Amino acid sequence: MEALKQKIRDEGIVLSEQVLKVDAFLNHQIDPLLMQQIGHEFAERFRDQGITKIVTIEASGIAPAVMAGLELGIPVIFARKFQSLTLKNDLLISKVFSFTKQSESTIAISAKHLNSSDHVLVIDDFLANGHAAKALLDLIGQAGASVAGIGIVIEKSFQEGRDLLESEGYRVESLARVQSLQGGKVSFRD
Numbered sequence: 430m431e432a433l434k435q436k437i438r439d440e441g442i443v444l445s446e447q448v449l450k451v452d453a454f455l456n457h458q459i460d461p462l463l464m465q466q467i468g469h470e471f472a473e474r475f476r477d478q479g480i481t482k483i484v485t486i487e488a489s490g491i492a493p494a495v496m497a498g499l500e501l502g503i504p505v506i507f508a509r510k511f512q513s514l515t516l517k518n519d520l521l522i523s524k525v526f527s528f529t530k531q532s533e534s535t536i537a538i539s540a541k542h543l544n545s546s547d548h549v550l551v552i553d554d555f556l557a558n559g560h561a562a563k564a565l566l567d568l569i570g571q572a573g574a575s576v577a578g579i580g581i582v583i584e585k586s587f588q589e590g591r592d593l594l595e596s597e598g599y600r601v602e603s604l605a606r607v608q609s610l611q612g613g614k615v616s617f618r619d
C-alpha cells in the first residue's frame with residue numbers, strides 16, 4: 430500500500446535494526462485518513478470471505494481494526510491486557526510475550542462476544558515474531574471460531590512471524606513489508 434509506505438518513509442523513526450517507531454501516525458498520534466485507507470485496503474483483501482468479526486489486541490490494533498470493521502460492516506473485538514487477572518468464568522485467556530516490552534502479559538476476551546459460528550479476521554499493527562497473532566489465534570480457537578486470515582499494517586519480513594503463521598496454514602496480508610532497518614533506513618520488500 431503505497432500511501433502507507435510513503436508515510437513510513439516520511440515519519441517512521443528507526444530505533445534499532447529491529448524496531449521501527451511510528452508514533453506519529455499509528456502508535457500514539459493517529460492519522461484518521463490513513464487509518465480509513467488502511468481499513469479500506471483490508472476490507473478489499475478480505476471481502477466476500479464470510480467474515481463475521483474482527484479480533485485485535487489493545488491498544489494499537491484498535492484504530493486499523495475499527496476502520497476495517499466499518500468497511501466490512503462487522504463488529505471489532507479487542508483483546509485486553511491484564512497485569513494480573515482475577516479469573517472470571519466467561520473469559521477466554523492466553524499469554525503473549527511482548528516484543529517491544531520484552532515481558533509476558535495475559536490477554537483475554539469475553540466468551541460472550543465470540544462463538545463457534547464466527548469466522549474471524551485478525552488484525553494487528555505490527556508483525557514481528559508472531560507472538561501477538563498466535564495468542565489471538567489461541568483465543569479464537571478456544572471460542573471454537575474459524576479464522577479467515579491475518580491482516581497486518583506493518584510486517585517486519587526479516588523476523589519470523591509470517592513464516593510461522595503461514596506454516597500453520599494461515600493467510601497473512603500485510604500492507605507494508607519492511608525488508609530491513611539496517612543503517613537507520615527503512616527498505617521495503619515489494
Ligand code: 5GP
Nearest residue numbers: 447448449528555556557558559560561590
Ligand atoms: P510479535 O508478537 O509479532 O513478535 O510482535 C508484534 C507486536 O509487538 C505488535 O502488537 C506490536 O505492538 C509490537 N511490535 C513489534 N515490533 C514492533 C516495532 O518494530 N515497532 C512497534 N512500534 N511495535 C512493534
